Amino acid sequence: MxxxxxxxxxxxxxxxxxxxxxxxxxxxxxxxxxxxxxxxxxxxxxxxxxxxxxxxxxxxxxxxxxxxxxxxxxxxxxxxxxxxxxxxxxxxxxxxxxxxVGQVFQQFNLIPRLSVFSNVLTGALHRAGPLNVIGGFTSEHRRLAMHYLDRVGIAHKAKEPARSLSGGQQQRVAIARALMQQPRxxxxxxxxxxxxxxxxxxxxxxxxxxxxxxxxxxxxxxxxxxxxxxxxxxxxxxxxxxxxxxxxxxxxxxxxxxxxxxxxxxxxxxxxx
Ligand SMILES: Nc1ncnc2c1ncn2[C@@H]1O[C@H](COP(=O)(O)OP(=O)(O)OP(=O)(O)O)[C@@H](O)[C@H]1O
Ligand SMILES: [Mg+2]
Structure with a gap:
């Protein structure tokens, strides 16, 4: 061919x-x-x-x-x-x-029972590694997570469990999570x-x-x-x-x-x- x-x-x-x-x-x-x-x-x-x-x-x-x-x-x-x-x-x-590399998938791959905010925070684990956040996410992590939720237009849903959002909203959370990695x-x-x-x-x-x-x-x-x-x-x-x-x-x-x-x-x- x-x-x-x-x-x-x-x-x-x-x-x-x-x-x-x-x-x-x-x-x-x-x-x-x-x-x-x-x-x-x-x-x-x-x-x-x-x-x-x-x-x-x-x-x-x-x-x-x-x-x-x-x-x-x-x-x-x-x-x-x-x-x-x-x-x-x-x-x-x-x-x-x-x-x-920020990745976004068809099925969103969020953790359904966790809040939208926590799901976005998990994006930071890629860079920090789980052991580095054992004492919790930093205030800078939290500020960034809200910043990216705002960026994708669903900051008002931050406290809700991911499973309660519509598909389009869940994909926005997944995009915010990808941005949280500060991907190239x-x-x-x-x-x-x-x-x-x-x-x-x-x-x-x-x-x-x-x-x-x-x-x-x-x-x-x-x-x-x-x-x-x-x-x-x-x-x-x-x-x-x-x-x-x-x-x-x-x-x-x-x-x-x-x-x-x-x-x-x-x-x-x-x-x-
Ligand atoms: N883990 C794997 N083991 C063996 N073959 C695989 C594996 N993953 C993909 N393939 C094969 O590689 C080819 C390309 O698959 P791929 O999933 O990349 O296609 P795609 O374009 O993404 O298709 P779709 O539009 O259905 O998602 C297919 O022939 C598939 O069977
Ligand atoms: Mg495919």
């Missing part, structure tokens, strides 16, 4: 993003046992940009995100995340790398797949605003093309583990993106061979 790059360079995005890339991936290859699930993947994430990652189920979106935090079996290539090598980091270096990059794997269209839009607007306002690059995987087209600066499309297209969002539309979801006929002879 040959990767087709619709638009190799992205001048408008580069002009609007500042500084050198926070994430640089080159010729990345990931394999589970003998199954190659990512191949020849190149990726740059610049401060200030929101990049949508698209592709059919099984195309490798989650695996690409996992490879940036040392959770995927990388077989070759390079992956630099905020100055750390994700292909070889272990121990303390890997913990530091993971502290630099945010990876959001299908963050709106469990939300209705209105909440999905508001959560993506928030993530885009964080990318722009806070300068933190956001990589977000999505399955809904109109949402990707409305809320990203650039789109990267994966098919069968390879990057099939990468282009500024302004140059794309649903029709151009449909190539990501077209499948070749499987030749029975090849398949059985």
């Amino acid at each position: 040959s990767a087709t790059t619709l638009t190799a360079a992205a001048p408008s995005v580069r002009a609007s993003s500042q500084g050198s890339p926070v994430v640089t991936v080159r010729a990345l290859q990931v394999a589970y046992d003998t199954e190659l699930v990512l191949d020849r993947v190149d990726l740059d994430l610049h401060p200030g940009e929101m990049v949508a990652l698209l592709g059919a189920s099984g195309s490798g979106k989650s695996t690409l995100m996992k490879s940036l935090t040392g959770f995927a079996p990388i077989t070759s290539g390079t992956a630099d995340v905020a100055g750390r090598d994700a292909t070889s980091a272990s121990g303390r270096e890997l913990r530091r790398l993971r502290a630099d 990059v945010i990876l959001a794997d299908e963050p709106v797949a469990s939300l209705d269209p209105k909440l999905a839009t508001s959560v993506l607007e928030l993530l885009h605003d964080i990318a722009k306002g806070d300068g933190i690059p956001v990589l977000v995987s999505l399955h809904v093309l109109p949402l990707a087209l409305a809320h990203s600066d650039r789109i990267i499309g994966l098919r069968h583990g390879e990057i099939l297209l990468t282009a500024p969002t302004a140059q794309l539309d649903s029709e151009k993106l449909s190539v990501l979801y077209e499948f070749e006929e499987v030749d029975d002879d090849d398949h059985l061979a």
Whole structure:
């Protein structure tokens, strides 16, 4: 399979993003046992940009995100995340790398019985480590947690148990928790797949605003093309583990993106061979 790059360079995005890339991936290859699930993947994430990652189920979106935090079996290539090598980091270096990466998931992954405020505070554990907060979170931690709750628009819910919030509100808590890490990059794997269209839009607007306002690059995987087209600066499309297209969002539309979801006929002879 040959990767087709619709638009190799992205001048408008580069002009609007500042500084050198926070994430640089080159010729990345990931394999589970003998199954190659990512191949020849190149990726740059610049401060200030929101990049949508698209592709059919099984195309490798989650695996690409996992490879940036040392959770995927990388077989070759390079992956630099905020100055750390994700292909070889272990121990303390890997913990530091993971502290630099804020993650947002489809199912929010909050602790339901804990208050919204406490859930956000747990974001500080990534950087401090549990042993360093054994005497409790500092007043600075608490100030920051309220600051980020305010940032995502739900400071008024701080004392409520996380389980009492709507899905959209819970995802805001998860985003505040990610910000509490003071991350260098945010990876959001299908963050709106469990939300209705209105909440999905508001959560993506928030993530885009964080990318722009806070300068933190956001990589977000999505399955809904109109949402990707409305809320990203650039789109990267994966098919069968390879990057099939990468282009500024302004140059794309649903029709151009449909190539990501077209499948070749499987030749029975090849398949059985
Ligand atoms: N832990 C694992 N062990 C073996 N194979 C895996 C593992 N995780 C993922 N894969 C395989 O890697 C490929 C890519 O999976 P991945 O979860 O990255 O896809 P995806 O694009 O995120 O799909 P979806 O849109 O359904 O979330 C699939 O073929 C999947 O079966
Ligand atoms: Mg996935």
